[in-house]
């Protein structure tokens with residue numbers, strides 16, 4: 001398998017001060033992945049900046065303008081959690097743009113799959129509101145791009161961040177062409193993601209939430225994951241699988257109380273690759289969301305990327 005890694009030092013220009021979502025996160029993941037790539041098997045690609053049009057497939061004009069103008073004013077906060085700096089707007093266009101670059105690379109058969117080491121993260125950004133460290137919804141922008149520009153019909157988003165991706169759920173709640181599946185600690189921030197939130201209208205049955213209590217064992221987590229995958233595949237045959245790869249569901253993350261170890265992230269990665277393969281393709285693109293244990297983050301990411309690059 002040829003795996004692309006997308007990263008750019010400009011991702012560090014989204015300055016957040018004394019905040020858990022800080023530049024070092026992306027820097028140390030990129031560093032560790034590079035260090036451990038002894039056989040030089042990953043293809044490092046430069047993320048492009050996405051267009052306003054790409055963002056507006058998922059967010060309102062007001063949302064776009066709010067982020068743009070707030071960042072121009074310099075360091076500040078959009079809410080209690082969501083800190084921005086002067087360059088944050090440009091950096092977020094490159095964060096969503098990184099997902100688009102990865103999609104193009106996979107669709108043009110340059111690589112088989114990809115891991116995008118972006119920040120700011122995206123899954124809490126709703127159609128009309130930046131929140132929870134997130135400005136624009138990177139995976140959602142990617143899903144819409146894949147559909148409009150690369151003619152893919154059905155997309156599956158698997159979100160294993162410890163927090164529920166309320167923004168991603170909102171964006172696709174009425175849609176049956178993008179399936180949103182989230183496993184998350186519950187109750188926990190942002191308070192959404194109940195089992196009976198399953199989509200609405202045409203989208204009924206295309207949102208699947210697996211709320212898990214704090215300290216759920218990795219074994220139970222895996223069972224829930226596998227059962228859910230079966231259910232999802234009875235509803236759709238995704239042409240692309242996007243992962244909202246939050247590593248804050250790791251046992252030692254300071255912002256969550258789930259119990260996953262490095263090998264669980266590798267296992268989920270392999271399961272999603274097998275799923276893609278069973279559908280006749282290999283299109284899996286993983287996008288960094290949370291993960292705040294600076295001592296563990298690099299190693300978790302390496303386990304994830306090694307599983308992506310491994311031959312099935």
Ligand SMILES: [Zn+2]
Nearest residue numbers: 161163248290
């Ligand atoms: Zn998170």
